[in-house]
Amino acid sequence: MKYKPLSFRKVKRYSLKKRESKVGLSQAGNIYEKGGTFGDFLDSLPAVLASRDIIEVADAIIKAGNGKRPVVLAMGAHPIKLGLSPVIIDLINNGIITAIATNGAAIVHDFEMSYIGMTSEDVAEELSCGTF
Incomplete structure (x- = not known):
């Protein structure tokens, strides 16, 4: 056998029902x-995690636009x-985005x-050929 089997001897388990969770059905x-x-x-959208971020960004954009801020x-x-x-x-043409910072x-x-x-392009493929 090339690899030793994993040992779960030190794994600590706990009840799923008692675990603290970030998102609930409600x-x-x-x-x-x-x-x-x-x-x-x-x-x-659910008001949690990344969905909440989308809502907060939309609210910030509206607030900035109403305040004539960039x-x-x-x-x-x-x-x-x-x-x-x-x-x-389209967002630029409609005055929603006023500037872009990128790489x-x-x-x-x-x-x-x-x-x-x-x-x-397929970077992995091009690198293997030396053409990237």
């Missing part, structure tokens, strides 16, 4: 009804890489999408 989201508003969509989108490359440029551009990878993906209409 906090579950609701079904968003077709034809509803974006506010209805936000209200349908809204700066700070992001890595993934929104561009995954095709969200049209959404980001070099986002600029590369944006250039590639605008220049050849595709991006995101």
Whole structure:
């Protein structure tokens, strides 16, 4: 046998019913009804963990816009890489986002999408060939 079997001798167990949990059934989201508003969509999200973050960000953007404050989108490359440029551009054109802070990878993906209409090569494959 190449590996020794794992030992569970020191594992401490406890009751699931007594464990403290972060999310309960009462906090579950609701079904968003077709034809509803974006506010209805936000209200349908559960107000916990990452969903709560989305709601808080939306509230902060609204507050900033009402106070005539800038809204700066700070992001890595993934929104561009995954095709969200049209959404980001629309938010800029509608005055919701006033500035963008990003990194070099986002600029590369944006250039590639605008220049050849595709991006995101298979890095592992290219590295193995020495062409990355």
